[in-house]
Amino acid sequence: MTLPLYDAGLPLRPAVCDTGVVGAVKPLQRTESDTEVITGDAVETRRPWNVVVWNDPVTPMSVVVVIFRKIFGYSNNKCTQLMMTVHHEGRCIVWSGERGRAQTYCVKLQVAGLQSTIEQEQ
């Protein structure tokens, strides 16, 4: 049986992750590796999916901040920090977690006109 491991407190990027800790999943046990979780007899490896926003030369900075705030509900300061990272580094991970949600956020960002992709954490 595959358990929903991401919401069980796996170490996601603290600066960009908005998934909460769910304590209801009992049979989980941490191993020495950060990405391995023992579930009964099976050892599963799950790496989170990142939502990446890419820089472009035409989008006004304030628009990026508004879109981040609207889609993720982050604070204005956090949205500004993320926007500046996109601007200076060419890309920025704006959310990490379960694949389905990452895909949904990526689509929302694309619908809002930002260049966005998903990628699995290395």
Place this chain on the structure above:
Amino acid sequence: MVGRQRIFVRRRDGRIEVRLNDVGRSVAREAFGHVVAAERDPNHEWHVILNAPIDPSNDQDDPVATLNREHDTSTNAELAVMTLNDQFLNDAEAWAWLCTLQVALRSTAIANGLLSDEKLAACGPELLDYVRTLQAFLFELADCF
């Protein structure tokens, strides 16, 4: 076209007042129309841009996700077209305007190869004026959120 006063103003009742004149609305109409057309017509220049990969490591994206993207982009663009001549917008309508204007701006940039600041600075005056106009709309509309 833009004038000295602001283009979009958030009023005390929560609505956003659109102060575009006829020329400004025609620019918005053109942008919205292109987005609607691009979603419907696979041969439109922007169609590929609107269908960019979600997960580039996969040969094909999840069809449900791409369908949702198509639906949401079309809904925003169609709502923007329907409210084009309105003097006041509610939040959902203003969000549809912002998304559609941003999609049009980025699609214009990609379709014309404006992928760097240098390319943008070197483009023709007509195209640059169009890009600057869309940016001005977006800048002011973003200020209302």
